Amino acid sequence: MNDGLDRFRAHLFHDEGLGFWLDTSRILWPEGFLDALEPRLQAAYEAMAALERGAVANADENRMVGHYWLRAPELAPDPAIRDAITSTLGRALTFVEDVHAARIRPERASRFRDVLLIGIGGSALGPQLVSAALGSPADRMRVWFFDNTDPDGFDRTLAAIGDALPSTLVVVISKSGGTKETRNGMLEAEAAYTRLGLDFAKHAVVVTGEGSALDAHAITRGFLDRFPMWDWVGGRTSELSAVGLLPAALQGLDVEDMLRGARVMDEVTRSRVTKKNPAALLAAAWLAATGGAGKKDMVLLPYKDRLELFSRYAQQLVMESLGKRLDRRGREVWQGISVYGNKGSTDQHAYVQQLRDGVDNFFVTFIEVLLDRAPRRGDVMVEPDTTSGDYLSGFLQGTRRALDERGRASITITLEALDAASLGALIALYERAVGIYAELVDINAYHQPGVEAGKKAAQAVIELEHRVLGALRAKAGTALSLAEVAEAAGNDDPETVFWILRHLSANPRRAVLRVRNQGDEAGSPLDWTWMMARAT
Numbered sequence: 001m002n003d004g005l006d007r008f009r010a011h012l013f014h015d016e017g018l019g020f021w022l023d024t025s026r027i028l029w030p031e032g033f034l035d036a037l038e039p040r041l042q043a044a045y046e047a048m049a050a051l052e053r054g055a056v057a058n059a060d061e062n063r064m065v066g067h068y069w070l071r072a073p074e075l076a077p078d079p080a081i082r083d084a085i086t087s088t089l090g091r092a093l094t095f096v097e098d099v100h101a102a103r104i105r106p107e108r109a110s111r112f113r114d115v116l117l118i119g120i121g122g123s124a125l126g127p128q129l130v131s132a133a134l135g136s137p138a139d140r141m142r143v144w145f146f147d148n149t150d151p152d153g154f155d156r157t158l159a160a161i162g163d164a165l166p167s168t169l170v171v172v173i174s175k176s177g178g179t180k181e182t183r184n185g186m187l188e189a190e191a192a193y194t195r196l197g198l199d200f201a202k203h204a205v206v207v208t209g210e211g212s213a214l215d216a217h218a219i220t221r222g223f224l225d226r227f228p229m230w231d232w233v234g235g236r237t238s239e240l241s242a243v244g245l246l247p248a249a250l251q252g253l254d255v256e257d258m259l260r261g262a263r264v265m266d267e268v269t270r271s272r273v274t275k276k277n278p279a280a281l282l283a284a285a286w287l288a289a290t291g292g293a294g295k296k297d298m299v300l301l302p303y304k305d306r307l308e309l310f311s312r313y314a315q316q317l318v319m320e321s322l323g324k325r326l327d328r329r330g331r332e333v334w335q336g337i338s339v340y341g342n343k344g345s346t347d348q349h350a351y352v353q354q355l356r357d358g359v360d361n362f363f364v365t366f367i368e369v370l371l372d373r374a375p376r377r378g379d380v381m382v383e384p385d386t387t388s389g390d391y392l393s394g395f396l397q398g399t400r401r402a403l404d405e406r407g408r409a410s411i412t413i414t415l416e417a418l419d420a421a422s423l424g425a426l427i428a429l430y431e432r433a434v435g436i437y438a439e440l441v442d443i444n445a446y447h448q449p450g451v452e453a454g455k456k457a458a459q460a461v462i463e464l465e466h467r468v469l470g471a472l473r474a475k476a477g478t479a480l481s482l483a484e485v486a487e488a489a490g491n492d493d494p495e496t497v498f499w500i501l502r503h504l505s506a507n508p509r510r511a512v513l514r515v516r517n518q519g520d521e522a523g524s525p526l527d528w529t530w531m532m533a534r535a536t
């Protein structure tokens with residue numbers, strides 16, 4: 001008898017068709033945990049089935065949750081939705097064929113060769129993951145991203161695109177069509193085309209909610225095309241809608257295979273037999289590891305460079321879905337699981353020291369890909385009979401063992417190979433695991449009420465900045481104290497006025513100067529005076 005092997009056997013899930021393995025043997029399952037959880041899991045399966053039948057699973061926003069229909073349109077509850085899914089996919093693929101065949105062409109170049117995707121959050125993270133995970137130098141098009149409102153970031157990406165801008169197709173993605181970072185990215189991109197004397201609209205398409213501000217803009221300006229986002233697909237689960245499929249297909253990736261992989265994973269994870277359902281096993285493992293109350297962080301460690309962005313992708317999926325103040329009964333629960341990680345073995349040389357020796361506030365998810373590299377002639381031997389891939393696998397196993405010796409929990413996901421289908425399956429697995437976990441802890445995984453506060457406060461800062469600029473302009477050439485600026489701006493929040501002035505004065509364009517009075521060196525920056533040198 002080998003206890004370790006029995007434990008491994010008992011907790012090893014394998015699906016031949018998917019080329020997928022899940023090992024939860026290194027979760028420290030409390031005695032009888034899964035049996036005790038079974039009734040709650042059965043309730044979760046029923047809730048997931050109801051959600052897939054079209055129940056309003058996102059009650060706060062009165063919305064259905066339909067990302068599973070994207071890869072199985074026949075399951076959608078009404079024919080209009082079914083048609084919307086299939087016709088949008090068909091239209092997107094035809095658009096891509098036309099771009100690749102240069103039937104849709106830029107204004108001045110012979111064909112589109114590059115793609116600039118502008119989006120943020122769920123409108124960028126999935127496309128970024130897929131692009132990095134599946135891309136190669138042989139791709140049909142190169143893909144670039146604007147995923148922020150950082151001016152230097154815009155400049156850096158535009159500089160990298162360089163002379164290729166006239167042959168670059170811009171894909172602006174925003175479900176709401178009102179996200180400022182994305183709007184700013186679009187306007188910055190437009191300015192770059194205008195500087196070259198090009199008509200931006202002839203180089204741009206949008207993926208957005210029908211009737212959104214972005215949609216209206218695309219219509220008025222005559223963009224090349226528009227693809228819809230629907231209110232029943234959440235941003236963080238939109239990778240298999242036009243949001244992810246359009247850029248992936250433009251890049252030349254096999255989107256049909258990605259959909260197929262997700263579809264098969266969905267079929268497997270619909271099982272109501274817990275030990276045959278890897279999404280349920282994953283959710284249950286998270287529950288056992290975190291106490292169902294976010295007590296431990298999820299450290300994602302794919303031993304594969306191509307999956308380096310998986311942790312960023314899963315970070316939004318898990319934390320925006322599970323990080324909730326209230327449960328569905330309105331009780332204050334402060335739920336969530338923190339997610340971080342990059343890739344192994346790289347991270348072994350960064351923070352694994354703490355994972356083994358330091359504070360025990362995490363569980364690791366190793367992600368392994370069995371096929372080391374695309375088959376090629378001859379493999380480099382780094383030592384007799386040893387490849388780099390043997391080392392990568394050895395390091396994963398070594399770290400898993402070293403953590404286990406210290407009683408530190410881990411899960412291991414193993415993919416036979418990394419390709420469009422297995423990536424689609426991995427995305428589908430995490431989508432459903434998050435859904436099941438949310439059922440187990442009774443929260444709404446599909447809204448994000450917490451992100452609004454920061455956006456509103458930011459808007460208030462921009463409005464105050466306009467008043468600050470007005471006050472400085474009215475007294476151009478005169479040095480004003482912080483209190484004087486704040487008063488003239490009609491604001492009783494001098495701290496925010498200080499932040500605004502400090503930022504304005506660091507950027508020469510508005511000619512706002514910091515004036516340090518003589519003898520002030522030792523004083524506080526809050527005693528500086530401020531002046532607009534000339535009215536700008």
Ligand SMILES: O=P(O)(O)OC[C@H]1O[C@H](O)[C@H](O)[C@@H](O)[C@@H]1O
Pocket residue numbers: 120121122123173174175176177178179182235236320448451
């Ligand atoms: O696609 P968009 O509407 O532009 O939204 C982009 C992102 O912004 C928001 O802040 C949400 O919290 C995310 O869930 C969303 O993915």
